Amino acid sequence: MTSPLPLSIDNLSFNRGGQSVLEKVSLRIEGPGLYGLIGPNGGGKSTLLNLILGLLNPTSGQIRVFDKPPAKAASKIGFVPQAAKFDREFPVTLKGLVETGLLGPKLWSRNSAKSKQSRVNEALKAAKVEPLAKRALSALSGGELQRGLIARALATNPEMLLFDEPTASVDHSHAASLFELMCKLGQHRPIIVVSHDLAQIAAHCDQVFCMEHKLWEAPEKPTAASLANQIFGGEVHCHRKEECTQCHS
Ligand SMILES: Nc1ncnc2c1ncn2[C@@H]1O[C@H](COP(=O)(O)OP(=O)(O)OP(=O)(O)O)[C@@H](O)[C@H]1O
Numbered sequence: 001m002t003s004p005l006p007l008s009i010d011n012l013s014f015n016r017g018g019q020s021v022l023e024k025v026s027l028r029i030e031g032p033g034l035y036g037l038i039g040p041n042g043g044g045k046s047t048l049l050n051l052i053l054g055l056l057n058p059t060s061g062q063i064r065v066f067d068k069p070p071a072k073a074a075s076k077i078g079f080v081p082q083a084a085k086f087d088r089e090f091p092v093t094l095k096g097l098v099e100t101g102l103l104g105p106k107l108w109s110r111n112s113a114k115s116k117q118s119r120v121n122e123a124l125k126a127a128k129v130e131p132l133a134k135r136a137l138s139a140l141s142g143g144e145l146q147r148g149l150i151a152r153a154l155a156t157n158p159e160m161l162l163f164d165e166p167t168a169s170v171d172h173s174h175a176a177s178l179f180e181l182m183c184k185l186g187q188h189r190p191i192i193v194v195s196h197d198l199a200q201i202a203a204h205c206d207q208v209f210c211m212e213h214k215l216w217e218a219p220e221k222p223t224a225a226s227l228a229n230q231i232f233g234g235e236v237h238c239h240r241k242e243e244c245t246q247c248h249s
Helices: 045-052 070-076 094-100 105-110 113-126 142-154 172-185 198-204 224-232
Strands: 007-016 019-029 033-038 060-065 077-080 160-164 190-194 207-212 214-217
Touching: 007 045, 019 045, 033 045, 033 172, 033 198, 045 060, 045 160, 045 190, 060 070, 070 077, 077 142, 094 113, 094 142, 113 142, 142 172, 160 172, 172 190, 172 198, 198 224, 207 224
Parallel strands: 019 214, 033 190, 033 207, 077 160, 160 190
Antiparallel strands: 007 019, 007 060, 207 214
């Protein structure tokens, strides 16, 4: 028996308030790897993640996740939100945060307390935040919290992972190490990462998709400049202060 496709999207359209957000999107993810999803602000990337998670319903077309409707496959997907959007004042330790990853009713009842603890410890180790387990969230850097959120998603041992802008609040060296971690995790399961970090996307992804209401695939072996050219129609360009129209108006 062949194993079900992790993700199959056919002719998916999504309208919101009479406006077309996604138009006839088709996409197939056939196995493990790191898949980049890039595009301009408002292009529909987060909307697509929400549709894959079953939090929104398509206006037309079809999504299958491991050959099931998204809502029925939710326990197979791990979602990693942006650390920058997470309330760091929430009074809990990093380990407590990771434990919340197991709170789904089915997962909670299916596992003994011992196996839950070993899942949490393995997830902390895989995301390389074991030494920070007892730290309060308020005492973590943005990069450390982002790894904690990865550990939380890993606690359920998901068959697919979705990341929403994981490097939005981290410096270049942390961004590189987060992408390296995603590459490693992507050896065992498909990972879809939404990101505006075109340099990291070009350096690490097996396949890149560009989303601006419609979806198209970037050519193989893209560079940050070729991706910027594709989505914004211009080269990546470092402005000099003398070129700022506001400074010299
Ligand atoms: N809850 C909402 N209610 C109304 N409109 C929304 C809502 N969420 C998103 N939109 C609109 O849907 C469109 C697509 O938004 P989406 O967040 O999917 O884009 P995105 O590509 O993820 O953008 P960004 O890169 O800025 O995060 C935008 O026009 C946005 O304003």
